[in-house]
Amino acid sequence: MSDDAISPSAKPKGTRDDALTVLKRLRDNRHVAYFAGGCVRDMLLGIEPKDYDVATDAPPEKVRRLFSNTQAVGAAFGVILVRLGGSQIEVATFRKEGAYLDGRHPSEVRFTTAEEDAKRRDFTINGLFFDPLENKVIDYVGGERDLKYKWLRAIGDANKRFEEDHLRMLRAVRFAARFGLEIKGETATAIASHREQLKRISPERIAGELRLMLPPPTRPVACRELGRFGLLPVIFRHLPEDSTKPTNPRAFIVELLAAGETISFGLALAALAFSYRAGRREDVAPLFAREEVQTTVKACRTALKISNEEAEWVAGCTELDKLLGNEKPTVAIMKRFLAQPFSSDARKFLRVIGERGETAADRVNWLEQQFADFCKDNVAPEPLVTGDDLVAQGLKPGRLFKRVLDAVYDAQLEDRVKTKDEALRFALEVAKG
Numbered sequence: 247m248s249d250d251a252i253s254p255s256a257k258p259k260g261t262r263d264d265a266l267t268v269l270k271r272l273r274d275n276r277h278v279a280y281f282a283g284g285c286v287r288d289m290l291l292g293i294e295p296k297d298y299d300v301a302t303d304a305p306p307e308k309v310r311r312l313f314s315n316t317q318a319v320g321a322a323f324g325v326i327l328v329r330l331g332g333s334q335i336e337v338a339t340f341r342k343e344g345a346y347l348d349g350r351h352p353s354e355v356r357f358t359t360a361e362e363d364a365k366r367r368d369f370t371i372n373g374l375f376f377d378p379l380e381n382k383v384i385d386y387v388g389g390e391r392d393l394k395y396k397w398l399r400a401i402g403d404a405n406k407r408f409e410e411d412h413l414r415m416l417r418a419v420r421f422a423a424r425f426g427l428e429i430k431g432e433t434a435t436a437i438a439s440h441r442e443q444l445k446r447i448s449p450e451r452i453a454g455e456l457r458l459m460l461p462p463p464t465r466p467v468a469c470r471e472l473g474r475f476g477l478l479p480v481i482f483r484h485l486p487e488d489s490t491k492p493t494n495p496r497a498f499i500v501e502l503l504a505a506g507e508t509i510s511f512g513l514a515l516a517a518l519a520f521s522y523r524a525g526r527r528e529d530v531a532p533l534f535a536r537e538e539v540q541t542t543v544k545a546c547r548t549a550l551k552i553s554n555e556e557a558e559w560v561a562g563c564t565e566l567d568k569l570l571g572n573e574k575p576t577v578a579i580m581k582r583f584l585a586q587p588f589s590s591d592a593r594k595f596l597r598v599i600g601e602r603g604e605t606a607a608d609r610v611n612w613l614e615q616q617f618a619d620f621c622k623d624n625v626a627p628e629p630l631v632t633g634d635d636l637v638a639q640g641l642k643p644g645r646l647f648k649r650v651l652d653a654v655y656d657a658q659l660e661d662r663v664k665t666k667d668e669a670l671r672f673a674l675e676v677a678k679g
């Protein structure tokens with residue numbers, strides 16, 4: 247899995263200069279036009295915005311007439327993508343939204359004034375406009391003050407805003423974690439009381455938000471906030487844990503994976519789900535066994551519609567009973583583990599649970615020493631004996647075949663057979679049974 251899988255920021259979509267050109271053309275045509283939303287927030291925080299959005303009173307048809315290369319990306323919302331210079335700038339007509347019927351989408355939109363457009367936005371810090379020609383912030387929602395005090399507040403009646411669009415609960419956690427904001431009283435209370443409604447949001451959208459908040463450096467705070475607002479029991483409602491039991495805070499393994507380390511989304515999710523489950527149990531050891539791991543993976547698939555590769559990662563990072571069981575693992579088991587694509591992430595997880603005392607630290611240290619030794623050699627050499635060799639020896643492909651090949655390969659990994667002849671002899675002995 248590449249790091250791109252969890253990277254929150256694709257490459258910049260638009261430069262400030264190009265956005266300014268777009269804005270000036272609107273203004274030259276006697277329209278109101280401002281930079282809007284996230285880019286204004288970022289500028290005020292001294293962060294380079296990753297893209298610039300323009301909001302205007304020009305209706306979408308007018309925007310399309312003023313620029314030669316445009317695309318209606320959110321036609322129903324009046325959002326036009328303008329391609330200019332090397333940039334793609336989203337130009338949105340000031341709008342007001344009608345009632346939300348499905349917990350996610352407004353029933354209608356109407357074009358309106360800048361002030362009303364600011365008020366339909368989610369959080370005060372996201373409701374700011376900036377006039378680059380006058381170098382002036384236009385603030386109808388108290389966002390400047392909130393940014394200064396590092397507060398996250400919903401615009402208007404918080405209960406109503408989360409009632410309209412339940413995804414905003416996760417956006418709140420993400421922005422709070424990203425900018426180190428405190429989610430203020432009424433907004434915090436409203437999230438806690440609307441948390442069950444997250445069930446109505448599609449798995450893909452929930453996963454999208456988690457993908458944005460689980461990379462460093464937002465991971466530790468995001469996980470803590472998800473826990474604090476009771477959102478984890480909703481996200482992981484398909485797991486068998488008793489969600490009414492208070493979480494044991496020791497179990498927040500996922501926080502320890504922070505330390506600025508870039509890990510795959512699969513590992514972050516595995517650690518989050520593990521933390522959730524571990525927090526509601528006395529004994530975490532069973533969670534490393536295949537059956538429980540499959541339960542975790544299934545719940546992640548249902549709740550988040552993760553890809554097959556991600557599911558494999560979640561499983562690979564947590565199915566550790568062969569390494570952590572009472573008996574020490576054989577060399578072959580350890581080498582087979584190291585040869586898996588997810589082993590480097592799984593080792594990070596192992597180290598953390600060892601340090602955290604969720605499993606025996608001596609075993610983890612011992613494993614690390616072994617792994618370090620093996621990594622000097624090739625942990626996944628070409629097999630000395632293949633299926634073709636067995637056929638040449640007169641064996642018929644079938645169930646026995648795999649057992650023989652596995653046994654010979656284990657022997658090879660453990661240096662019990664060193665040459666092809668030795669390996670073949672061993673294969674025939676196993677086949678005889």
Ligand code: ATP
Nearest residue numbers: 282283284285296366367368369372373411413414
């Ligand atoms: P980022 O840097 O993560 O892109 P952003 O603030 O630009 O942050 P976007 O999701 O790109 O966030 O949305 C752009 C703007 O649109 C936001 O700043 C906010 O004003 C508004 N907005 C986006 N999603 C919602 C929502 N669900 N409800 C209300 N307003 C929203």
Ligand code: MG
Nearest residue numbers: 284285297299
């Ligand atoms: Mg944005």
